Structure formats: C-alpha cells, structure tokens
Amino acid sequence: MLPTELLMFRVKAGIVEPRRLNPTPGHLTLVAALCGAFEAHVNDKRAQLEEDLRALEAGRSDYRVVRGLAHLLAQDHAVFETGGTVEPGTVRETVFSLAQGQPPSRARSARILEDASTRLGLGSAEEALDLLYADLPDQQRLVSFEAPDPVPLLQRFELAQAQGVLYRAYSLIITAHRNEPARYKQLLRYTKLFGLMVTVEGDADTGFTLTMDGPTSLFGSTTRYGLALAKFLPALLHVTRWDLTAAVKPRKDLAWVDPSDEEWSFQLTSEDGYVSHYKEPQEHDSALESGFAERFEKLGTPWTLEREVDLVPVPGGVIIPDFRLVHPDGRSVLVEIVGYWRPEYLRKKFELLRRSGRTDVIVAVSERLNLEKAGVKTTDFGERVVFFKGVLNPKVVLELAERMAANS
Template identity: 70%
Template sequence: MLPTELLQFRVKAGLVEPRRLRPTTANLNLAADLIGVFEDHLGKRRWELDEAIRALEVGRQDFKTVRALAHLLTGMGTFEAGGHVDPVHVRAKVFELAQAHVPSRRQTPHLLEQAARALSSGSPLSAADVASSLYADLSDQQTLVTFEPPAALELIHRYDLAQAQGMLYRAYSLVITARRNEPARYKQLLKYLKFFGLMVTVEGDAEFGFTLTLDGPTSLFGSTTRYGLAMAKFLPALLHVTKWDLSAALKPRKDLSWVDPGDDEWSFQLTSEDGYVSHYAPPSEHDSALESGFAERFAKLQTTWTLEREVDLVPVPGGVILPDFRIKRGDASVLVEIVGYWRPEYLRKKFELLRKSGRQDVIVCVSERLNLERAGVNPSDFGERVVWFKGVLHPRDVLAVAERMTGP
C-alpha cells in the first residue's frame, strides 16, 4: 500500500475519486524505467537506489507518481545488512577498541585493522570489510538482495489498486453488496475478513443480493485509522468476487488546503466493473479433495440433475453458511454441505449454524471418520437430510436424498 502523502485523488460533490494511471506508452515506459532501476541496483546500497530514483524525478511534474511506483517496487524487494559480520558486533568491537585510544582520525585505519583481526573467524576480514559493515544495518546502508520484477502493466495495476486502498484508510463504514458467486470466492472473502480482524454483518437473499456491513474506526476506535488500514488490506480479496458493489463513508481530510471545510463526510464508491486487478492469489476452485472428488464423480454420472458451484450466501444469526454445491433439476434446487475432516470447535460451529439457519433444503454430508461425540454434535437433528460416507462421497447417495426431498 502507499503512505498517505503519496495518495492522489479529487473530491467532487463529496465523492472521492482516486487517481488512476492509464496504460499509455508514456506511463508504461515510466514503469519500465523504474523496474530497470531496481534491477540495476541489485547488490547495491539503498542510498544508491534512492539517488537513481530521485534522478528520474528531475524535471517531472508527476514526481509523486514516480515516488509511489518506486514505493510499491520497494515492497517487491528485500533489503538486508551487507557484509559477512553482524553490524551490531562490528560496532561493539570497534567502540571497545576505540576506548583504548585518544580520539583521532589517524587512529581509524589502525582500529579497523584491529577489529578485522579480532572479528575474523573462518574467512579473514579486511579493514574495508569492517568499514562497510559498521553501519550496514541502517536503512540507507542496507543492500537490495532480492527483487521480483513485475511487468510494467502489472505495476500500473498495483498503483491503481494502492490508490483505491488508500481511500479506505479513513473509512468508518463500508457496505458491500455481493451477488451470486462461486463458494470459493465467498470463502476467501470471509477468510480475509477474519484474518484482518474485520467484523461483518450479513443480510439479504439471493434475489436482491447480500449486504455485508463492516464497521470502521470511528464507530469502534475513535479517530484511529487502524481499522481503515485493515479494510484497505482486505480490498484485493474482494476483487476476486465476481459481482459486487462497495460503498464507503470516509472522514474528510482537513489537512489539505483545497478541502472544503464544510465537508462532514466523503463517499467512495467501487464496483466489480471498475477494472481493478488483485495481486492476491485467486482461490482454488475446490477447498478440499473431498469436494473436487465429488465434482469429478458427479460429472461422470448420467443424470438429469446438474451440479453448480455458484452458491449464495446463507445469512444466519451469528454467522453465515456457504454451501459447497447446489444441485438442480428444473425448478427443483437443493444445497449440499460437505463436512469432512475438521477440528471439534469447527464442527460445533458448523452444526450450530446449520441448525440456526432453519433451512430445510440443505443436504448435510458427514464423514464417519469424524469424532462427532467429542465435538458434542448430533447430525441426527437433520433427519433424512444426512448422508453418511467413509472415504468417498458418492453422488448417487446425495441424489437419492435430493429425490426424496423434491419428489420425482
């Protein structure tokens, strides 16, 4: 992400619009030049890299764009203290030896040679090695040791997304309307919500869409931006959900001279059609071998039923259910939830949510290998909608239950 001073945006009628870079020849060339600078400075000190970046800024009015692109590239590299000896140990030895001499620049070469002899173990050190290691752990003295160069267009996509993320730093509420999606997309979405400590309330239905409401820093933590930063980190995960709209309420920045002092609130709007690109890895199609095996076996059946991965969220008081599959035949539709190999606390929550949902159209497939007694759950609560299986979940067993539930 970008620091606040590198965010560029405009506000029109209370609506915040982050700056985006069009993939013009000039912008692609700028991105390529910066990537080349980083590649040329592998193995060199950070201060040398910083000087090369500043040279690219000379005479440019868009110097903030240069700095923002460079900041993103910095996150794609690794900086470490150079040399073969820990700088902390080098400084300790040099300062220890210096105590025995009257301060004098003429003593410096002698001190460095003494320190080199004292610190040598295995391969010998020179006075120059000691001098280069003395402050090698300071930020500007660190060495760029690895760098994974992106394509120029990829860097521009990262810039656009980073500017959008920056709009959420000061968000105090965020509402997402999610349409029908693959369960893997929803599951990744909810996984990241939990990972970043975001609290969400899910409401709605398949016909009108599901609304996910997130509280922000003003309502929870006063003026801190900690929660807003978490929302910003969450945004790349949202991009993997195929159909959604986002609306965020922001606290206006009063530190900018061009901001209308009468503004009480800004709004930031985003949709899945805006063309932002995520750098987070996309979720796998199936969460487990159980699911993928079930889908493969179902595809080989000669049946009038069809299997769908595109399943709706099922909001439940205290949580949400994401069924693994939907099987359909004409107007008949049944959800399929596979409960495989999980910890007792997960099982307890899973079955509690299934009970709370009150849904009578969910087939619950339960592995006989689970220690349900230890988890304190009783699948018999779901009556004839339970399908027991051992190592393999057979689609014919599930379809037999679906037939009973929906009729011939």
C-alpha cells in the first residue's frame, strides 16, 4: 500500500486512470539504484538510508515514483529493528531521572550519560546516547534486505496505485463471470476477511454481480473501510474473468481537479494486466475434498464433477457449494461437504443452507461431528443428507444425485 501523497493518477472525462509503470530501461535502472542504496545501508540507521534516497530523487520530475518504489522496498523487502541490549524507554527514564533538577550544560550532560551507562550496564556514554531515541523510526537500523526482481516490483507499484484509488470509493460493483475452480470461494473469503459488506446476485451461467458499499456511503470518509476495499483488490485479480466499476469521491485538495466534479468513476477488468501478490488459492480446501474428487474420477460415469462454480445468494450471506455434478443431458446437483469444524461454523453453515431454500444441494456430513451439541438439526434436508465415516464415497453421492435429478 502507498500513502495518499504518493498516489499518481489523471482524470479524463470523469474516469480515474492510475499511473502505470512499464519496465523501461530507465525504470529498471532506477530499481537497481534503489536496491543498491538499501543494500549499502544494511546495519545503518534509517536516517542514513533516507539521506541517500533523497539524493537519488534530487532533480527528478518523477520523484514520487522514486519515493513510491522506496516505500514498497521498505515495507515488503526490508526489516528495521531497534538496536541495543536495553530498551530506549528504560534509557530515557534513567537519563531523565538523573538530569532532574540539574541545570543543563554540556559537562553535566556528559556526566549524566556516563552515570546512566554505568547503571544500565552499557559500555559507554556514547552507547547510552545512541540508545536514547533508538526506537524512533529514523533511528531504527536496517538489519536485513532482500532485493526483489525489478519487474515484480514495478507491477507491485502499479497495483498499489490502483489500490490507492479505492481509498475514496463509496460504491463498488464487480461482475465475476464463470471462472476457474476455487476462485469464487477465495473472493468471498477475502470480503469476509476485510469486513466488506457484499450483496451477491446472478448465477454461474450469466455471471455473478457483487455490490459493495464503500467508506463514504457507510461512514462518511472512513479511511479504514477504503483501506479494506484496497486490500481486497489483489484477491480479485485471481478471478479469471471480471470487471469492476467504482464510484469515487473526487479529491478537492488538488489544484487541477475541476471543483464541479461530484463523482469520478474507476474501471478495471481482468484484461488490464495488473498482477496480484497474494498467494493463489489451492484447488481443494482439504484432503477430504481432494480425496472425494480423486475417487470420483475413477467411477467412469457420464456425470462430471465441477469444483466451486456456483455462488448461492442467501439473505445475510452466500453459499459456495464445494462441487457441482453435471450430466450431459443438462441435469445438475450441488454438493456441500461438511467435515470437522467449530460449532459456530456448523450452526451458520446449516442455517444458510436452510434459508437458501435450494432443494438441489446434497449435504454430506461427517459422522464425527457432534451436530446435537452444536444445536444443528438435519431434518429440514430430508433425504438430501449423506452421512459418512472417514471418507466420502462418491458412489453414494452419485446415486442420490440420480434420484434427486430424476425428481426435479
């Protein structure tokens, strides 16, 4: 993430366009110079590093590019720590206690630092002086640095610029079309992780529309919610086909902004070339699900097993069934596997399944679960519940799918 003062964008006909940063020879040279500065100052104070960084940006019209790349290097690739064997707060307390009531002078200051050094078991007055404010950011030391490859760093810079636009978003609409396995579930997990309020509509064939309220509509200019929207963007990049439209509150603090602008639009698609730094989702969430998929492949059935391709909108939430069984004649059944989990999770899971009103969902439940203790009843699901021990037998699930599809 980048601070607001390092964001670069332009507005054309009400459309916000964040700064892009192609891997030109000039930009690659700049990255190499920045990494060289960090490497040269390992074990030095941050203030010394920042002095060299200021020298690199001197006279450059793109100084914010230099600062932005340096910010990302410090944030993601460098480790700064407070040095010394004694906490700076303890050093300050000792020094200030010794100095209390004494008029300031250079000689007295030297004696106080000597006394503090002795009391704290330090090697010298110079060490005490060095530790006095060692916890301030510019006094922390760079203890390690791992230089990234230049191209991913430039990509990270571009994404950070796009994320920064969302700081001021107050309406976010995403259309996620039919996608690769596991992408939908990761998308919804990140909305929950970052505390985003989302409404989901649509289906797997026509695409799902996710509508999110942004910071302005909910809490005025609440930076915290805008930051959550920005953190969500890298997760969206793992979805293979999507488009995004955000309504953004204009920045009136910029001299070049038209004061009559009431709203800007920020638009992205999966074709825009942004690259996520978040880890890609695994194909299966658990050994239980992957084992079921492997055993199903050996059945030799005309039914096919698709992984997490449906979002089922439910008042107050969304269900993403683990699998969909599809027959060549068009019949289909959803499969939700409920393995071992916490009682709170079980209650919410079954409540969402019940409220969905869907009668085409097979619910496979491990017999290891203490549903009674969790306050969960399966009677609402009738014959659509399959209990299993250890592993889930795909033949049993397929037989039930045949019966359900025949009755639908």
